[in-house]
Amino acid sequence: MKHCDFCRIDVEGTLDRCPLCGTPLEGAPTSDPFPNVAPVRQAFRAEGLLGTITLLLCLLVVPPLAAGLVGPLGALAIVGTLLANYLFLRNILAHASDVLRMVERYYFVLLAMALLAYMATQAPMVSCLVVPLLCIVALLVNGVLLLVFRGSFVEGYAKYLIMDIVLGGVPLLMVALGFASWPWLAYVSAALALLLLVALLTGTRGRFAAESRKLFDRG
């Protein structure tokens, strides 16, 4: 029988990794306790959405590459980062219970990393492309989630939505400070932030305002 050294449990069947902690299992496999049937399809395929977004972002590298804003090596680095990011997030999807909250937090981490990278390198690729793209993706994802889940999404995620809207203006701030010479993606990010704010204030029948008030009362 297989055994997880970390959780100190025995696991029947042919699993490679511990179902609790993900550690590779030791020992010999036994016959599978579950019948061999296809897994049930989930209604909300977060993984497919993630793959689609990754592919679209990879394609977004083409125009700046054609315009000479990014060299071939830079483009390769961006695509490589996007793919690594996809694998990282797919791993989160497979293991975390509250995926959405992890992803929302992960966006803040990525944005902080990008801003640090800009401070370190002053590379226009980061200020013109990476930072605004991160904001655009976050705003788009939240926009889609808002469309799908409406009021119930606002209820649990008001503080993330507020952060996303505020951070959506960061690329524009970088343009204003003279850090980004190619401002178009910053405009898109700011416009999306404004659009999300309007959608929240008008489309959720006061729920967003009530949730926000609760947040600030507590703080």
Ligand SMILES: [Zn+2]
């Ligand atoms: Zn384990």
